[in-house]
């Protein structure tokens with residue numbers, strides 16, 4: 409199975425049906441698979457903050473979500489995470505496609521990527537990097553389960569080591 | 577019912593009303609356990625002052641996210657009416673969410689924009705609506721065809737009745753005076769969330 413197929417499988421096992429996202433090129437196979445599968449309700453948002461709000465409302469209404477974005481999108485989220493997800497104890501699970509490293513060609517992406525893990529650590533948000541195919545199932549599944557059990561956000565970072573990333 | 581179409585209005589032509597009075601009028605109509613998501617600050621405070629309904633959620637600090645939270649809930653619970661109350665400064669911060677709501681077209685969602693033309697809670701600085709932007713025109717441009725200004729209190733009530741009875745999404749914009757809220761919400765996020773989730777049936781009562 410590809411990393412995208414494994415993630416779809418893990419989402420289904422964990423009853424995650426709602427996938428609001430802002431697209432990223434590397435995420436295309438996952439977005440395509442989710443959009444083609446009637447198990448999921450997937451749609452684009454205009455901003456990543458919006459996706460956090462939607463996932464929070466859906467969680468309170470009894471529906472689980474995964475939100476998808478790229479590194480630059482994560483950089484717009486500290487306020488939404490620090491004011492909504494963390495203090496209200498709403499488990500927002502994020503999957504971030506990692507730009508800005510291992511062959512990045514855009515200096516802006518490289519700089520914004522440097523802010524991601526420090527922000528996650530500052531907010532004490534559990535995060536793991538998916539770099540190897542044989543670890544995707546375990547890390548994704550356990551990150552979702554921990555987020556739900558502890559009622560805290562969790563973040564999965566999709567490394568170019570796994571996806572090939574985006575190159576010139 | 578044609579409350580949304582029978583009195584075409586512009587921002588300049590509608591009556592300036594009281595947020596607390598309109599919030600109370602709206603809450604008085606909620607007989608089907610509709611959920612209400614209050615926006616940052618004053619909108620929340622007057623919702624709190626309109627009665628401590630179990631189905632009210634008071635969002636603290638996440639300026640602009642009342643509409644996205646309401647959309648997520650409307651998707652998760654399609655049988656329940658969901659209402660977002662949002663200030664003009666807040667909706668201006670997240671205008672894209674109007675386009676997202678329009679493209680998802682949830683039948684059970686009503687957005688009420690509380691337009692006082694200012695960022696009242698931060699000192700009354702003018703917002704873009706106070707300088708000429710029209711939220712109803714923006715909402716229509718975003719694809720929300722069922723959007724209109726409330727001409728006065730009676731018209732607001734007719735619009736609310738229609739929005740609560742017929743398929744949405746709906747957006748009602750109201751113009752407000754500068755009256756400030758008299759009381760404030762609790763500031764305990766976990767208590768707010770937990771109380772709300774019990775109110776909408778997604779968290780069992782303590783000990784059950």
Ligand SMILES: Cc1ncc(C[n+]2csc(CCOP(=O)(O)OP(=O)(O)O)c2C)c(N)n1
Pocket residue numbers: 487616617618619637638639662663664665666667692694695696697698703
């Ligand atoms: C992202 C963000 N920027 C700024 C603020 C500060 N802030 C809090 S409330 C507010 C004004 C809200 O204006 P509006 O939605 O029109 O409501 P009103 O105060 O008029 O009732 C601002 C600027 C904030 N909380 N979050």
